[in-house]
Amino acid sequence: MNEIEIDDDSCNVLVTTDDARTCTGCLDRGDPGRRAELTVSYPDASAEQRGFGDHGRTQPATKGLISVDDTMRSGAAPASSGPEFTGAVAQDAIADPTNLQRLGTSVSEFCQRWDGEDYDIVVCFDSLTALLEYTSPEVVFQFCHVLTKRLESVDAVAHFHLDPSEHDDQTVATFQSIFDETVGRETQAETMDVDYVEATDDDIAALAEGWSEEASYSIVGGTYDRPDDVTEATDDDIEQTLADRL
Structure with missing residues (x-):
């Protein structure tokens, strides 16, 4: 197996190459007997499942798959149950890619389970x-x-694929x-002027606990946005809170 060179301190990596060995190299880290591997896939957007199901490499102890916009979910549980x-493979399906x-709730639940x-x-x-x-x-x-901060909190090593040929240099630089x-x-282009709120410890804790409890505040919301009684937010609620941050 050819290994790619990734700094040991890199928890979150942006992959802008379509070389499948890069994805495999990002996944094959540490002891496979203690490794839990999660793939977030957008099958309806024709995204490749680069590392998932590659039997030519050492398989991890456990696997998970989140299919976004996948109408072919298997299993008896309803789509809203998480x-x-x-x-043999832990699965979740999210019908609405927006x-x-x-x-975020699904990723957090995988993290909670496997970290525990x-x-x-x-x-x-x-x-x-695909998400864009x-x-x-x-x-x-x-x-x-915020998601990368949550993954750091459980010492996850994550990589995110981005096809630079599909985006302008400013967008690529911003995600870098x-x-x-x-x-x-x-790319050395100027980044987009995105007015975002730095994730606080409370935001990260919300990702660990609040999302799985159907928190009603935005993933980028400050503590002043949050009601005392947490109830499930509607799509309109989340959209409005996100819009207020931009």
Whole structure:
């Protein structure tokens, strides 16, 4: 297996190459007997599942798959119930690709489960280019900013695919600024002027606990946005709170 060179301190990596060995190299880190591997896939956007199901490499102890905009979910649990951990591969399906609250909840639940079982967590997010087909760069930027902080909090090693040929240099440069390292093509363009709120400790705690309890505040919201009694937010509520941040 050819290994790619990634700094040991890099928890979140942006991958801007389509070389499948790069994805595999990002996933094959540490002891496979203690590794839990999560893939976020956008099958309806024709994104490749680069690392998932590659039997030519050492397989991890456990796997999870979040399919976004996937109408072919298997299993008896309804789509709104969250990840199903009973099968050989833990699965979740999210019908609405614009529902980042739902996606964040799912990722957080995988993190909670596997971190509690003392697994080394690796994540493949395939891909930001697919996500950007449904949601504005500003909202995706803010979502990724908080999500990467959540992944850091459980010592996960995550990589996010982005096809630079599908975006202008300014967009690519803006996403580069979130990540610890970029593997593949880089750009020195000016970043977008995105007015986002720095994630606080409370925001990260909300990702660990609040999302799985259907918190009603935005993933980028400050403590002043949050009601005393947490109830499930509607899509309009989340959209409005995100819009207020931009």
